[in-house]
Amino acid sequence: MMIELSDVYKTLDGRKILQGLNLSIREGETYVIIGRSGTGKSVTLKNIIGLMQPDRGEVKIMGQCISQMSKTESYEIRQKMGVLFQSGALINWLNVEDNVALPLTEHKRHLPKSEVVEIVRQKLELVELSHAGKRMPSELSGGMKKRAGLARAIVGGPKIILYDEPTSGLDPVMSNQINDLIISMQKKLGVTSICVTHDMSSAYRIANRIGMIFEGKIIEEGTPQEIKNTQNPIVKQFISGSTVGPLTQ
Ligand SMILES: Nc1ncnc2c1ncn2[C@@H]1O[C@H](COP(=O)(O)OP(=O)(O)OP(=O)(O)O)[C@@H](O)[C@H]1O
Ligand SMILES: [Mg+2]
Structure with missing residues (x-):
């Protein structure tokens, strides 16, 4: 199991x-x-x-x-494990891209920055948020928050x-x-x-x-x-x- x-x-x-x-x-x-x-x-x-x-x-x-x-x-x-929290749980002071990148940048994962940017780009594309990467969570609709949360849940593979x-x-x-x-x-x-x-x-x-x-x-x-x-x-x-x-x- x-x-x-x-x-x-x-x-x-x-x-x-x-x-x-x-x-x-x-x-x-x-x-x-x-x-x-x-x-x-x-x-x-x-x-x-x-x-x-x-x-x-x-x-x-x-x-x-x-x-x-x-x-x-x-x-x-x-x-x-990737988690999509009920509230989306985005960090208010980080923009969408940085929120999605979190699982890749927190702790000691030494991924090159260019690789992080590319992975984040792909995930944002998948959830149709390519246009909103620079926006802050307060500037997103409820559905966009969910999708950003989903992109973050799957970003670490x-x-x-x-x-x-x-x-x-x-x-x-x-x-x-x-x-x-x-x-x-x-x-x-x-x-x-x-x-x-x-x-x-x-x-x-x-x-x-x-x-x-x-x-x-x-x-x-x-x-x-x-x-x-x-x-x-x-x-x-x-x-x-x-x-x-x-x-x-
Ligand atoms: N950290 C906590 N401290 C105290 N009580 C809590 C805590 N987390 C949840 N509860 C309580 O436990 C119960 C179950 O909460 P839970 O969040 O699991 O419900 P849920 O089934 O997910 O409901 P919903 O469908 O509304 O999201 C609720 O009565 C809630 O108030
Ligand atoms: Mg619940």
Whole structure:
């Protein structure tokens, strides 16, 4: 398994968020996590990238338990992961190019400047932001921030990409362009991805498997077709967006 969470518990501010979460992501697959707002989807991603530690349970990346890694090992693993944060998380005082270049210039990667410029140029082209490289984050629309965040997530040539709500706030055409980009990252580069989304049409389009978080656990997982045909009333209500059902009692 590429990513494995076993029996992960996390309490935040006295609230039990993750309560025995299990998740196994295979190499090369795109796994979509769905679930209501506040159920711990972003918290799950933070436990995978090591921004948060589980209270109990284990997170393994490429077979290695992250809590048992040395500083160097966790740094090396972190280099293999690209993350698109929910907010885009651009640094306000750096322009788009410098934001995208960050994973290449931080710490001690000794890449020649010309190479960095070229890689950044390619990634900006991929997300259709070639014209906006010199702009500051405050001068970007929401969709442009997302795309800049995406360019930064893929700039280091990651093996694993974590996407938190990559299409929220984007118009339908741009959403599909992002979906296609996620699919092409998988096809062309063979990356393993986890994507958190509320957008079911995007989930069905990009996912190999979809898993739903409810009360701190994955309550159901399966292929898009299996999820569409689910008999679980909670999943059924969520994917149809119905206001009547177990989620709103
Ligand atoms: N650092 C933190 N400190 C305290 N509470 C937190 C922290 N991070 C998240 N939480 C809480 O944990 C719960 C789950 O948060 P999380 O961000 O994972 O939700 P989510 O499923 O990603 O929701 P959304 O779909 O709205 O993004 C929320 O109640 C949130 O307030
Ligand atoms: Mg979230």
